[in-house]
Amino acid sequence: xxxxxxxxxxxxxxxxxxxxxxxxxxxxxxxxxxxxxxxxxxxxxxxxxxxxxxxxxxxxxxxxxxxxxxxxxxxxxxxxxxxxxxxxxxxxxxxxxxxxxxxxxxxxxxxxxxxxxxxxxxxxxxxxxxxxxxxxxxxxxxxxxxxxxxxxxxxxxxxxxxxxxxxxxxxxxxxxxxxxxxxxxxxxxxxxxxxxxxxxxxxxxxxxxxxxxxxxxxxxxxxxxxxxxxxxxxxxxxxxxxxxxxxxxxxxxxxxxxxxxxxxxxxxxxxxxxxxxxxxxxxxxxxxxxxxxxxxxxxxxxxx
Amino acid sequence: xxxxxxxxxxxxxxxxxxxxxxxxxxxxxxxxxxxxxxxxxxxxxxxxxxxxxxxxxxxxxxxxxxxxxxxxxxxxxxxxxxxxxxxxxxxxxxxxxxxxxxxxxxxxxxxxxxxxxxxxxxxxxxxxxxxxxxxxxxxxxxxxxxxxxxxxxxxxxxxxxxxxxxxxxxxxxxxxxxxxxxxxxxxxxxxxxxxxxxxxxxxxxxxxxxxxxxxxxxxxxxxxxxxxxxxxxxxxxxxxxxxxxxxxxxxxxxxxxxxxxxxxxxxxxxxxxxxxxxxxxxxxxxxxxxxxxxxxxxxxxxxxxxxx
Numbered sequence: 001x002x003x004x005x006x007x008x009x010x011x012x013x014x015x016x017x018x019x020x021x022x023x024x025x026x027x028x029x030x031x032x033x034x035x036x037x038x039x040x041x042x043x044x045x046x047x048x049x050x051x052x053x054x055x056x057x058x059x060x061x062x063x064x065x066x067x068x069x070x071x072x073x074x075x076x077x078x079x080x081x082x083x084x085x086x087x088x089x090x091x092x093x094x095x096x097x098x099x100x101x102x103x104x105x106x107x108x109x110x111x112x113x114x115x116x117x118x119x120x121x122x123x124x125x126x127x128x129x130x131x132x133x134x135x136x137x138x139x140x141x142x143x144x145x146x147x148x149x150x151x152x153x154x155x156x157x158x159x160x161x162x163x164x165x166x167x168x169x170x171x172x173x174x175x176x177x178x179x180x181x182x183x184x185x186x187x188x189x190x191x192x193x194x195x196x197x198x199x200x201x202x203x204x205x206x207x208x209x210x211x212x213x214x215x216x217x218x219x220x221x222x223x224x225x226x227x228x229x230x231x232x233x234x235x236x237x238x239x240x241x242x243x244x245x246x247x248x249x250x251x252x253x254x255x256x257x258x259x260x261x262x263x264x265x266x267x268x269x270x271x272x273x274x275x276x277x278x279x280x281x282x283x284x285x286x287x288x289x290x291x292x293x294x295x296x297x298x299x300x301x302x303x304x
Numbered sequence: 305x306x307x308x309x310x311x312x313x314x315x316x317x318x319x320x321x322x323x324x325x326x327x328x329x330x331x332x333x334x335x336x337x338x339x340x341x342x343x344x345x346x347x348x349x350x351x352x353x354x355x356x357x358x359x360x361x362x363x364x365x366x367x368x369x370x371x372x373x374x375x376x377x378x379x380x381x382x383x384x385x386x387x388x389x390x391x392x393x394x395x396x397x398x399x400x401x402x403x404x405x406x407x408x409x410x411x412x413x414x415x416x417x418x419x420x421x422x423x424x425x426x427x428x429x430x431x432x433x434x435x436x437x438x439x440x441x442x443x444x445x446x447x448x449x450x451x452x453x454x455x456x457x458x459x460x461x462x463x464x465x466x467x468x469x470x471x472x473x474x475x476x477x478x479x480x481x482x483x484x485x486x487x488x489x490x491x492x493x494x495x496x497x498x499x500x501x502x503x504x505x506x507x508x509x510x511x512x513x514x515x516x517x518x519x520x521x522x523x524x525x526x527x528x529x530x531x532x533x534x535x536x537x538x539x540x541x542x543x544x545x546x547x548x549x550x551x552x553x554x555x556x557x558x559x560x561x562x563x564x565x566x567x568x569x570x571x572x573x574x575x576x577x578x579x580x581x582x583x584x585x586x587x588x589x590x591x592x593x594x595x596x597x598x599x600x601x602x603x604x605x606x607x608x609x610x611x612x
Contacts, residue, residue: 180549200480
């Protein structure tokens with residue numbers, strides 16, 4: 001049976017009020033928007049959702065809201081990565097208690113842990129809950145810390161609920177090292193990538209991605225996934241070029257620029273918490289001109 | 305802006321090693337045999353001498369004579385790309401001029417060795433090398449080998465403006481973000497601009513739009529490499545996955561061992577080209593044994609040619 005974690009999955013940003021407190025009504029609207037516009041799953045709070053700028057209590061509160069609002073229409077996973085591993089463990093237990101469909105966890109932050117330490121971390125995390133666990137590999141953001149193909153194989157062998165990876169190196173060699181180890185052991189292991197990098201990953205066995213630009217251009221995301229799974233490579237190249245240009249646009253001061261872009265699409269979600277800046281009016285105007293140039297303003301939904 | 309359209313499509317590029325005798329001289333008889341092997345086993349183009357050919361261990365004069373010797377022996381059967389990477393811009397440009405005079409079809413050069421230069425220096429380095437010749441010029445992007453010095457899409461835009469013969473990038477960064485940005489821009493600014501994968505991980509670059517492949521592993525498994533290249537060229541990317549995974553396994557086994565491992569693997573395939581020159585050290589007996597066992601476990605290798 002293919003993994004239920006597939007397609008372009010959306011990780012909503014975290015709407016904030018002008019005083020930087022959580023804006024629950026807007027979060028509820030945003031969750032609904034993603035479900036209605038074709039998200040295949042919801043995952044919250046990613047780094048794009050300012051996960052590390054939220055308190056653990058805030059994360060639990062909005063995780064509950066996500067499960068409640070989505071209400072079983074598509075799977076909901078909770079991103080449990082936190083600076084303190086003990087917080088990660090607590091968030092994982094909480095995700096299970098509130099009825100989430102799975103969790104996502106990156107290799108531990110800051111300490112540049114050894115492979116043995118990464119192994120022990122995932123063993124402990126996966127054995128603490130019954131939910132499916134997706135791992136998250138991001139060597140370029142974590143000083144080269146990564147899950148090797150051998151470690152992936154050891155984890156898959158021992159942990160029945162270790163079901164996939166968000167492989168966000170965006171590198172052919174690293175993706176292949178993991179995909180060929182994992183898929184040889186379990187052909188329904190979910191090989192996922194970040195930022196809609198579907199064109200280079202789907203032919204290697206990738207089944208989907210998370211999304212940077214889904215709150216701007218959900219139609220484009222769905223079209224790209226369909227073109228890749230259909231093997232329509234010329235069309236996929238054209239769509240991937242557009243989506244990747246948006247990533248270059250939003251990568252600068254991510255997710256501030258993304259929140260700025262959402263204003264221009266009629267879906268304002270408030271400021272961004274420090275130390276991240278909030279997109280200025282000038283930045284918003286530049287983003288709007290780029291969205292116009294790419295035809296996004298004419299082809300994607302405006303407002304909620 | 306001249307509408308330079310490179311008539312030269314490198315395709316599947318083999319990158320032969322340089323065979324050495326016991327006293328560390330170049331074994332020219334064996335080099336002839338090796339060139340014939342590559343031409344007879346699937347190469348569309350030869351690139352000489354790349355890092356797999358220990359270019360940096362060849363003194364300038366020897367490097368020039370070796371290129372002349374190879375071009376004479378190839379005798380027009382296949383195009384020859386000359387590798388002209390150097391630390392000093394003037395030295396590299398002189399090698400480039402020599403390569404054109406010697407009859408090379410194209411040249412390829414990395415970012416400068418050692419200096420880890422900022423982008424503006426890399427641009428001037430490449431601009432001088434490219435301007436020294438009229439044949440197509442490819443730049444080689446290998447940040448891992450060059451302490452992080454990168455070729456960026458922005459640099460390529462500027463090189464297209466400066467050089468009518470700037471024909472493409474050989475990519476060893478394996479970085480999807482770079483490759484996609486490059487191929488969104490460059491072919492529009494220069495019709496015919498080419499992305500070539502710098503190693504046998506071709507499926508993702510081919511999806512993005514790569515048209516060629518530099519393949520050091522063709523010395524070990526030329527059939528497998530040709531099969532991967534043909535499937536990717538025909539855009540049969542799902543069909544290419546299994547072959548790609550097998551080659552990725554071969555690469556993962558050999559990459560940490562460098563040129564010494566490549567030469568040991570060639571010996572295991574009964575194509576002994578001697579040991580690498582210092583400072584590289586040959587594999588010891590235990591490492592050789594382990595490598596042979598690894599090669600034996602790769603299911604596709606029995607179908608590959610043994611001997612010459």
